[in-house]
Amino acid sequence: MKSLDEIKKENPFLVPDGYFDQLESEVMSKVRLEQKKNHRRRIYTISVAAAAVVALLVAINVWIFLPENNSQNTELAEEGSNNSNILLASGGDYGVLSNGEALPAVDFEDSDLDNVDYQILDYYSDEMSQLDLLY
């Protein structure tokens, strides 16, 4: 029997010229490609997450505000219909008080217009012109 100790311990394998440099560059380029893929994947994930957050915020806003608006609208609508009911209840006769008495008729004469306080009118017209400036 031949003993292993009698055989010189050496590496029996050969490789093509420049093989290990080639192995290194091939692996490094694969790694760079992998990194690019990961980077793209990360950007895609972030974009999807951001879109999901925006969608969630929009959904929350709709959920919070839309029903309230609806209820406000409903309240306003109800109020409006009550007012029209009052008007309808009054029979559309604006010259009648609730106790049934007729309102006294107002007679305007040309002479009444002579008594108009023009100072007040001037004042209002000044105020209005200032307000106009604001808008």
Add this chain to the structure above:
Amino acid sequence: MEPIKDQDILDLFGQEKTKEQGFNLLVKKYKQEIYYSIRHLVFSHEDANDISQNVLIKIWKHLDQFRGDAGLKTWIKKICVNESLTFLERKKKMLNIIDEEGYNDYITKTVAEDRFLSSDKIQQLLEQAIQLLPEKQRAVFTLRYYDEMPYEEMTKIFGGSEGGLKASYHFAVQKVEEFLSKH
């Protein structure tokens, strides 16, 4: 040039900006060791090349999970052994070799025809004997014989006890010597 320290590799790899630089150092330091430990198991240069690339990409993907329980070299060798054994299992199924005689013929032919093997007849015979060992025993034998890996370190790769690994190596040596004496 100063030898590359494992800790430097791990420190560089641990930071996003220097990750690639750290890995490049690892490739420089371990590429030959990775290749030859795989080649001892799978024999052909083409297969060893494919597996070496896969192993290095696996290391790139999983080095951040390296906990340091074993040394970096042992961790790398474990990946090499696992990848090679998986490859050999698949190859055996693919070749559809069912009997031992058929496998022996295949190995003898492969070794004789290999372009990238030493022209030394004794070395060729030794390699043939090694390739005829069962896969796991071949892994134990090559790590012990060529790399002179301590049994304690080998338990981190194969599991089990040091005694079991010693016995496995002893049987492998017996088989190799028996083959050499017959040829």
